[in-house]
Amino acid sequence: MLIRIFTYFLTFTTICQAVPPNIIEKAEQSNCGYESCHPIKEGFINVHLVPHTHDDVGWLKTVDQYYYGSNSRIQMAGVQYILDSVLDELRKDPDRRFIYVETSYLWKWWKQQHDIVKHQFKKYILNGQLEIIGGGWSMNDEATTHYQSIIDQFTWGLRRLNDTFGKCGRPKVGWQIDPFGHSREMASIFSQLGFDGLLLGRIDYQDKSLRFSTKTPEMIWQGSDNLNASEIFTSVMFNTYSPPPGFCFDILCSDDPIIDDKKSPDYNVDKRIAQFLEYVKNMTKVYATNNVIVTMGEDFNYQDAHTWFKNIDKLILYTNKLQDTGSKYNLLYSTPSCYLKAVYEEARKDNISFPVKTDDFFPYASDPHAYWTGYFTSKPTIKRYERLGNNFLQVCKQLYALTDLGPEDWADLNAMREAMGVMQHHDAITGTEKEHVAHDYARLLSAGFDECRFTTATALSKIVTKKQKSTKLLNRDPAPAIPFSTCLLANISQCEYTENSNSFIVTVYNPLSRPVNHYVRLPVVEQHYKVSDPNGKDLPIQMVPIPDSIKKIPGRQSNAMYEIIFLASDLPPLGFKSYYVMKSSGSNLNTQSEGDVNIEIDQNTGLISKVTMNGKTIPLEQNFFYYRGTVGNNARPENRSSGAYIFRPNGTDIYKISWKSSYQIFKGDLVSEVHQTFNDWVSQIIRIYNGENFVEFDWVVGPIPTGESGKEVISLYTTNLKSESTFYTDSNGRELLKRVRNFRPTWKLSLTEPISSNYYPVTSKILIRDPNQDVEVAVLTDRAQGGSSLNDGEIELMIHRNCLHDDGFGVDEPLYEKAFNAGLVARGSHYLVVGPYLNNTGAKTLAAQERDLAQRKLLAAWTFLSPTNGLSFAEYKAKYAMEYSGLTKSLPDNVQILTLEPWYGMNFLLRLEHVLERNEDPNLSKPVTVNLKGLFTPFQIVSLRETTLGANEWLNENSRLKFKAGQKLETMVRSNETLRNDPLWYDGYRKWIRSQHESNDINLRRQNSNTIFKQQENFASNDEFSVTLDPMQIRTFIIDIQKNYEKYVLWE
């Protein structure tokens, strides 16, 4: 319908192999993994001592400061010394073990080592003394991260390990010991990575205490409502990741060493061992098996590894000696995977099953007044910058793969891959780092953008100049390369390029696998322009004035007074269209509008009062409020401050920023806008685009004035929906989870913080429903935020915050970001969707519409700008391609190419995902089959082989330990009589247990009852290029490609 590209293929037959090379290595001569575990002793309590270090990829110091050990006034931490020192200590005794986790540091160290050291390191990996655990580029946060970026950061970490160490470098255990709460999607991702288990450090203190008293800290966690095998054995550790109190033997600690000279007055072996065994005894009371894990390490420990290992040696020696006199404790050097294997074997032997968990671990509270829900929003501009980074990285990878950039182009994806890996760290995107560190993260990400700007420009230039080369239409001179730039400051309506040129080319690239329409907005100085599409057709445009509140954003240097808006329609999948824009003297070309979405503005208040969409009209008000953050000294839980981690409002009141806004309305044919000003630091533009089924709320907040308390600003949407204490939030941008106010499915919540204990991470979407009215109201976000529904009919999202005090969890800085000598201004968008969800009237259900919108915002069409170099439209078009698609056909609406990137030589990494849950749409939720043959324009897939999600193991070679699943946790809890008789808990339970997606289930039952759950086999075809995806399934392939030689290309 839209791809007017006809390529004729000749193939180079000699370049490619028919079968992918065995790039996923077999093990070398090795004894790693489970085979290298020290034997455990039957009939004993086996205590698995795991020496480890927790190395934050930036927090109080920058990544480089931590790596090199500089800036020690802040913290005595130098990662390079840790790896040096551990290596020396492992050499002394083959019994010793060590694990390493954060691969971004590992490679920083690796590239500085002599070959001999590398060889030694590899030796310890191969003999199992050193084990890589986790293996992502960083230990990612789980609340504010998006699944696409989590998968990317694991893929890159695991890839480097595979390249360097082969099978022995392949982690089998997730090690999420410090993130502040845990998402269900992460469990699903670990399961799809082919891991055997997951170890957690932080869960809610009430949850933890119940689990410890009922021997259920170990569980089978079901990571998905949709996937068949998404479960993973998960264990919550006894003391987060710290050693037993009194047993930190690091130079950073002050605990006594083990003194074993009996003549010394300080001899302490007996006392110390008794202390240690007392601790272990307490542990054995809470775990299901006779194997327990004791973490021997802390943040940045082992810079002088000798002190640790020497004392652990003695601890093991003297404790095990007691076995001669009947002790039943057996200490051993171990790793998380050896511990896991021991638990697995004991459970299998003794037929032990583990309870099943189906919800997530949010929000996390560490005490009654410390709810870690502030970081869902903290540092909102870093959170947006990261999301934009993902958008550009995917564009960059795709263009790299489609144009086959080689070494001659000097293009490099790694800077952006690695910067994005760092950004996922649990003190980066979370906003829980010191401010100077946040600036360093922005610097790293910006360097990644620079590399990708170069890569995309090179790729686009290759594509557009090909026309000249292939058609030989005009003269023999090749068309000169064209620069492509991108205006990152367009978010403050500033772009040097468009402001200072009389004419320019706008190239809009669509990274989605289906065609999209995209409204382009560019800041300009003048009022009259002409925009021509690739066919030379003049497009309707609209000029909208830039509001004063935007013009005065600190740091903005721009003369732009207007934004020019035009519709880039039918953008080809993985492709682009170019538009020729020039100033004109005449009037702008307009068109007729057609609107299905309408809003009403209350003339007295200037606030939105009503919305009509998808055939439903409901009263809806939106306004800005703030909470006053508690200011305390953190000495006791009741004195906890609100801060970077913690959201703790001072009471339950919210404060209106203004009861009314002054406003102006700009109606046009492409877009209608209401420009609202609430006060001198809060303003907003409400937008309705012609042909789009959502209302955009483009908010601008800051500088937040300081007062007697911090202000934590929310945007509150109030409707008349009877939502019955229930709302829904997404898990890392993927599956939807149900939330019930003041309720937890697996324990009775003691309500100490009524506001913040009801806050949940919103990575991309929050919604409420009213079954009687058959209305759903959803708000989609452009970055992660904290959100809730504290009263029926309401949705609130925290969009910006400042806090006067630190909250006592280490950052030691109040959260008050500055930019350009003023408090930070944040700008962002919410997208409101309203409609029926029970009786679907349109082609797509509301859920499917929301999926489509979320994708178009996550992987938005990317705008590039180029000069016209004095060429007229006709001259430009004669020389350069103005339209291109990387796909020969668009994929169905429910399938997206999640990943297309260069991998090894002539291999690419290709991931396909089904983007709907199984009960979201009667048609689009069906399994879908895609044939990859001839799918890509510039290359053919010669062969493909499926891997695990991380692309580091062939799927058919992956086998996982299968733990025996018992009852569901919520069912176990419900059978507890006290809870069942507790009306509040039981009411919550009733609401929570109601079918998670009642609405769409009805649709499904009506239209499609038996096809939806058919097994994949039914759809499988013999054609190896046919790929079938079940709802929410992601499939990863390494594809072997063969380039198409483009004999000639017709562009129309």
Ligand SMILES: [Zn+2]
């Ligand atoms: Zn940490």
